[in-house]
Amino acid sequence: MVSNDSPRQYTLSLHATPERIPQIRRIVAAHLRHWRLENIIQPVSLGVCELLTNVHRHTRGDQPCVLELRWARGQFAASVADSDPRLPRLHGPQPFAERGRGLALVAHLSDSWGTHPTAGGKVVWFTLTAQPQALRPLRALPPTPVLSTTVSVAELPPREPRAPARPSRSDQWCLSDA
Numbered sequence: 001m002v003s004n005d006s007p008r009q010y011t012l013s014l015h016a017t018p019e020r021i022p023q024i025r026r027i028v029a030a031h032l033r034h035w036r037l038e039n040i041i042q043p044v045s046l047g048v049c050e051l052l053t054n055v056h057r058h059t060r061g062d063q064p065c066v067l068e069l070r071w072a073r074g075q076f077a078a079s080v081a082d083s084d085p086r087l088p089r090l091h092g093p094q095p096f097a098e099r100g101r102g103l104a105l106v107a108h109l110s111d112s113w114g115t116h117p118t119a120g121g122k123v124v125w126f127t128l129t130a131q132p133q134a135l136r137p138l139r140a141l142p143p144t145p146v147l148s149t150t151v152s153v154a155e156l157p158p159r160e161p162r163a164p165a166r167p168s169r170s171d172q173w174c175l176s177d178a
Contacts (some may be wrong), residue, residue, distance in 0.1 A: 007072035008035050016055040016065050016082075025049055028069065028078075035071055036132035043109040044069075044078055047126050050102040051080040054124070057099070059084040071130065079125035087115045087122055 010031050014020060025045045032041045048067065055065045065082040090103045106113050110126035
């Protein structure tokens, strides 16, 4: 069994395409649930989506990138590495701009964030303080009643006979007819 204070890490190589980002969001949420970090699913998922969207917009979307999630000693970190050497910049407030607010959102959602160049590109990261939620004790539930114990056949109302319905045109259609 993994203890509460043992470090956890998940790494995924991917292409940051718009079709892939919702799937990555679900993968991130699943890992945070598994690590019992449910309380940070929203900010982490949103931050990761922003970083991946930036990779897609500012590099060629077909270039690979690497997402890494780490949790150790109460600190969670998410990072995205890509092959573009240009470091992103945090822009000042532009309330009506259609783009350019992603890093400001990441900065707002996280405890800290940053970038650093690498030999093959750059890494953009953010951190959050997070403690795993305590496991709730299991409690016994009453058994689910089955039909034979809740309603007897004698108690059912009598069924009125109906004339057989003529099949409609849509009832006769099947895939092999298409």
